[in-house]
Amino acid sequence: MFPDAHCELDFTSPFELLIATVLSAQTTDVRVNSVTPALFAAYPSAADLASADPAHVEELIQPTGFFRAKTKSIIGLSQALAERFGGEVPGKLDDLVTLPGVGRKTANVVLGNAFDVPGLTIDTHFNRLSRRWGWTQSTDPDQIETDVAALFPKKEWTILSHRVIWHGRRYCHARRPACGVCPLAQLCPSFGEGPTDPTAAAKLVRDGPRS
DNA sequence: ATCCCGAGGG
DNA sequence: CCCTCTGGAT
Structure with missing residues (x-):
């Protein structure tokens, strides 16, 4: 009935899942997964993405759509992580939603799939x-x-x-x-x-x- | 044409 | 509350 329903975004850390989830707005997970390997290879951590050249990031994530807004979000969010959370993705809803580009839906996806914190994803x-x-x-x-x-x-x-x-x-x-x-x-x-x-x-x- | 696991701004 | 941001598949 619900064969193997799970998060279909590829990630190896909370940071990667957070970025992938922001990129997933109005796009298929397949498309997100096609751009994230190169993105994470170029920018493995929040500190790396925080100082990235926006033009390069835009180029890497272009196929996911909304690439200017998404670039602004993921660089801004990385800067916020570096400045306010020691470069780590916080495991609390109230902290996550303070990050630029992160709403309640994105926060719950990260909590549920990277932190094992139960969350309803009202998409x-x-x-x-x-x-x-x-x-x-x-x-x-x-x-x-x-x-x-x-x-x-x-x-x-x-x-x-x-x-x-x-x-x-x-x-x-x-x-x-x-x-x-x-x-x-x-x-x-x-x-x-x-x-x-x-x-x-x-x-x-x-x-x-x-x- | 319509759809895809949204969020921020006006 | 509506508008905008955006590209690719069907």
């Missing part, structure tokens, strides 16, 4: 699916996070995020959701005369991989 997919499944009525990411947090044990938050996002990417699309082939259709409050009980879909999501 565009999670935002959409959690309403379709009746987990929340809200469109506000912070409110959604609060509502969903009440439905699942904390230790499941990271894997839950991967599964919801995985499902959103493959079946529950924004425009034309593939309900006809969706394995969760019968448990979905938004499909036909489906259940109105939000825990129906929740239970199935919690079952995890079975294929």
Whole structure:
């Protein structure tokens, strides 16, 4: 059902994951993974990227789109790491979101996948699916996070995020959701005369991989 | 045309 | 709250 849902960005350290996640905005993970090896080879640490030539960084990450804004973010974020966090990526949400270019979504990805700190990643997919499944009525990411947090044990938050996002990417699309082939259709409050009980879909999501 | 695991600025 | 930033695949 959720085969091996996991973070699909390549990284070998919290720093690399942070950079990769910032680069992943509005791009596929495959594309991010195609530029990060050269980027990390040229700039292995926050100190290196902090003093990088923006033109060179722009060139390296160009295929990921938004390359000027992203270059500004990752150099600025590296400078902030060097100046305020001893060159290390902080493992706390409140610290991470003070970094330029790092919002709550990016911070939770880093916490969940590099620090083993449970975090709900309320991205565009999670935002959409959690309403379709009746987990929340809200469109506000912070409110959604609060509502969903009440439905699942904390230790499941990271894997839950991967599964919801995985499902959103493959079946529950924004425009034309593939309900006809969706394995969760019968448990979905938004499909036909489906259940109105939000825990129906929740239970199935919690079952995890079975294929 | 539409989509891709967003964030900052006005 | 809306706008902008951006390229590549489908």
